[in-house]
Amino acid sequence: MKKIKEKISDILELPKDVVLNLPKITLVGDVQLYIENHRGILEYNRERVKIKTNLGEIIISGSDLKIKTVMFEEIIVEGSIKGIQLEK
Amino acid sequence: MIMKLWNYFFGYVIIKVKGPALEKFLNITVNQDIFLWDVFRIDKDSIQAKVCIMNFKKLKPIARKTKCRVFLVSKRGLPFTFHRIKKRKMLIAGACLFLVLLYVLSNVILSVEITGLESLDVKDIEKQLAEYGVKEGRFKFLINTSYIENQLLLKNDKISWAEIDIKGSRVLVKIVEKIVPPKIDEQTPCNIVAAKKGVIEEILPLKGDVRVKPGDTVREGQVLISGLIELEDKQTYFVHAQGQVTARIWHEETVKIPIVRYERLPTGRNAVGYKLKVGDKIINLKSQNITFKHYDKTITRKIIPYKFIQKFPIELVIETYSEVNEKKVFIGIEAAFENAKKIAVERLMKKLSPDAKILDKSFVKHFRKDENLVEVKVLIETLEEIGVERELNFVNES
Incomplete structure (x- = not known):
């Protein structure tokens, strides 16, 4: 099923995050990170933010991390970001 | 930006949430469509966040569920500011009074x-x-x-x-x-005299003794219709002379125009000098050594305090010198002639009285090579009413 969807999105050139229900992560420099299509916050402190997505967990490490906004679909993390890790 | 303004208008609160499972608290608020922003961790078991006042009440059941406690840190935004100001009624009254007075006083004639x-x-x-x-x-x-x-x-x-x-x-x-010409009473004896010099074309006497005939050249002030009538029996009567006298009049205007014109183009460089005039004394505040070859000078005077007191003795004189470049422009003889003709005709037209009838126009052109000038003489012949009433002067007339 997933493979068919992927092929359709390939043929029709549809954005994969919409078709496959994947998170879309945008990084602005090392100061801001957008995550669209998330499933909730698992862990939050100044050094580490762990966010649940369909793909697995996204771990953002850095210092002075701050959640700028948190909404149902979107989360914005600000601070000085040092690493982003994807754990499947 | 828009979001911030929105929140400012509707008011928001800064809260502190304390508890063991803060991530759970955050997730539940998100799932219930409660918008939180500027979330950051203060220490191990507390975070700070901002939330709209509409959503603040909804946080309490969530906090109970997750065993967290919500503290209110501060209130921000317009609704709270208004609430604070409301208590200070005299301040509002003062502000309103100020606005009203400002409006009213600015509408008073001084x-x-x-x-x-x-x-x-x-x-x-x-x-x-x-x-x-x-x-x-x-x-x-x-x-x-x-x-x-x-x-x-x-x-x-x-x-x-x-x-x-x-x-x-x-x-x-x-x-x-209005400039009212002195009107002579119907009964007062008077002459009709020539207002301008010219050649009589037509005379229409109504009352009085006609002294000139058509074709005569008259000078200014000459009696045309006399109010002094001498009868055959050598008796004299004084009457109020009346009648219309039209005459041909020549108007002449000479205009000289150089065929080279100097155009003054500002270069953009300025120098400003300030002087303070107190009574008759002039104090130089900032004088200028002008190094420009050609310049235009403009003087502006400023009276401090402006117009409240008429003839206030203190005046600020600002002298602005703007540098100009002089540029020679050759106009051409023909164009200069045309120009001079236009100016001359315009000047003449201004001089003519509105009821004058133009009979003839002629031009004489002359080019003076030694002076680089063109000279145009315009001659206009008109038919005009020249008779004006003038009171009889008995001492001179009789």
């Missing part, structure tokens, strides 16, 4: 200036204006300028034009007086 009066009495005009509310201390919005202008014209025969202009708190009244 000075009335009347210009253009020559023979009429200023006091009289001031009195008339005061009747319509144009007076110091009155409100300017009560003035109906066009109505007052018309009333001034109707009530004063000597005024031919009046304008009332309201500039801020000043009222400027401009008046132009």
Whole structure:
């Protein structure tokens, strides 16, 4: 099923995050990170933010991390970001 | 940006949440569509966040569920600011009073200036204006300028034009007086004399003794129809002479124009000097050594405090020198002729009385090579009414 969807999105050139229900992560420099299509916050402190997505967990490490906004679909993390890790 | 303004208008609170499972608290608020922003961790078991006042109450059941406690840190935004100001009624009253006073006082007339009066009495005009509310201390919005202008014209025969202009708190009244020719009474004996020199074309006497005939050249002031009638029996009568006398009159105008014109183009470089004039003494505040070859000088005077006191002795004189480049432009002889002709005709037309009938126009062109000048002489022949009444002077006439 997933493979068919992927092929359709390939043929029709549809954005994969919409078709496959994947998170879309945008990084602005090392100061801001957008995550669209998330499933909730698992862990939050100044050094580490762990966010649940369909793909697995996204771990953002850095210092002075701050959640700028948190909404149902979107989360914005600000601070000085040092690493982003994807754990499947 | 828009979000911030929105939140400011509707008010938001800064909260502190304390508890063991803060991530759970955050997730539940998100799932219930409660918008949280600027979330950051204070220490191990507490975070700070901002939330709309509408959503603040919804946080309590979530906090109970997740065993967290919500503290209110501070209230921000317009609703809270209003609430705070509401308690200080005198402050609001003062602010309102200030605005009202500012509006009212800026509508009060502080000075009335009347210009253009020559023979009429200023006091009289001031009195008339005061009747319509144009007076110091009155409100300017009560003035109906066009109505007052018309009333001034109707009530004063000597005024031919009046304008009332309201500039801020000043009222400027401009008046132009009529120039009334001295009218001679129907009964008073008088002569008809020539107003200009010319050649008589036609005479239409109604009363009086005709002294000239068509074709005569008359000079200015010459008697055309006399009010002194001598009858056959050697008796003399004085009458009020009446009649129309038309004459051919030549108007001449010479205009010289150089064929080279100097254009002055500002270079953009300026120098400004300031002087303070106290009474008759001049104090140089900042003088300028002008190094420009050619320059235009403009002088502006500023009276401090502006117009409140007329003829205030302190004046600031600003002298601006702007450098200009002189540029020679060759106009050409033909173009210069045309130009000179145009100017000459225009000048003549201004001099002519409106009822003059133009009979002939001629031009004489002359180019003066040694002076680089063109000279145009314009001659216009007109037919005009030249007779004017003049009272008989008994000492000279008899």
